[in-house]
Amino acid sequence: MAGLVMLIGFAIMALVGNFATPYATTGVGSYEEILKPPSLSHPFGTDDVGLDVLSQVLKGAGLSLLVGLFAGAISVAIGAAVGLLAGYYGGLRGTVLVRFTDVFLIIPALPLIIIMAALLGANIWNVIFVIGIVGWPGTARIARSQTLVIRELPYILRARSLGASDRHIILRHVLPGVLPLLFANAVLVIGSAILAEATISFLGLGDPTHLSWGTMLNFAFSRGALFAGAYWYVIPPGVCIALVVMAFTCVGYALDEILNPRLRKR
């Protein structure tokens, strides 16, 4: 519940930040206001070019959520497809897909994301694509194990004996049974996608034309905010990232507990 409230709060924040911020978030601020600590006019202080930190935090919310949602959707779609097919088909085809999933579970995700982001170039859609295409193996595992359970249910046999095609059975009979778990998993995947976006933006691989919390921290780090002791510049974006990820994680686990029959029995 607390997670849900926080998510709604961040969604509102992203909307507000997208349309209106108290101060400009691009360009250069005034010379007198470089790295000023929090005050009444600037509650989170100002950065090294005199821009208001609070405005930037508001503005950055949208991009973090956007990348998380889209990248999470890609991951879940791939994971669901691989998992459903692997679980439904068994045999050689199933084994190949399971092995494929295991391979991508072992390959370290962050280095792969970094390499692909570096080679494809920095723009939002590349970042979304790269994070999405790396984050699916966990979902595939969950989808597969639930498919294995559903495959053995009598109504699948019934549908098959009525002459339904594999495609029809998978989409109309298996998928609805897997969907609740996928939904819970999607929320968790979005959380880790947001964390991944923050990380690669911090490493300087984000879209330089769009402000995100990771980009803010990259600027703070590379322009010496740490040595100036400008805690007001460093703390807000990081706390926002942590809170959003925490909110998604809480909601994800809560949904899992409600929707996953195996957890409910305990």
Added chain:
Amino acid sequence: MVLREYLKRRLVPAVITLFVVMSINFLLFHAMPGNPFALLIRDPRMPPEMRAKLAHAYGLDLPLEIQYLLYFQNTFAGNLGLSLVYKVPVTALVSERLINTLVLVTPATLLSILIGTVIGLLSGWKRGGKVEISALLFSLLTYSLPVFWLGMIFIMFFAVTMRAFPTSGISTYGLTYPDFLSYLSDRAAHLFLPTAVLTLVLLGQYALIMRSSAVDVLSQDYILTAKAKGFSESRIIRTDVLRNALLPLITLIGLNFGLIVGGAIQTETVFSYPGIGRLVYESVVTRDYPVLEGAFLAISVSVIAANLITDLFYAYFDPRVRY
């Protein structure tokens, strides 16, 4: 016999993974249109004969499938090319940095497993208490924190404000050491903050899994039997709970190597620690593609190897595999 069968089953996916990693490398760096090696010869100011010469030197004039085979041959021969920035063999650069990373990652991993196990056991033993709730909250918090940000906060408070530790690097630049002991203490001072960050970030998960498997084990009948026999609490924890709750932990450690690598990249970057993660960052910034490619290969190979070692440990601790 069973053990050998088990190992064979584990070795096959490891080899497949290695093959896939190398293929990804080839695909991304050599085969994709606009790949960095093709770009090498695309300078319009370059005379055509020079371009042909370069293409020939890099094997770019060969058919793609031959390049693919050559890539495998070269990689297995330990030839990963030259760094564009440092002008030294990538193999030498990568292995030097990999050792530095191991020095950082090994203690952090062991510490996080140790502390996580203790926290998990305690909170599983005393269910519903303050310990359990704070352990859960702590694990959730460390899971959600960006690692690089925790590093930045640590630098700001412990290194810049309190001046208790150096901010970055692996040793004090330009310092000559009177004896080996002062060298060691300088290295240790530089390692302290990165190790602390990495340990903190990793231990939450171990605490969580240890708690849930401890709860699982504690509800088993044999624990009741042991209690009825009058064994002390600490003895039950040591012999019955710990041994049985260890298996899921080992599985998690195996799954977590990718995460450890991710954490190491971020910590090393923030603390300017010259490990393989920092090398990845540097080669992205300087567009040193042979190094990036080699570092990814080295990281993947380390993770695959670490996974195999974990499987061996699992076999050792699980009697069902051994006999």
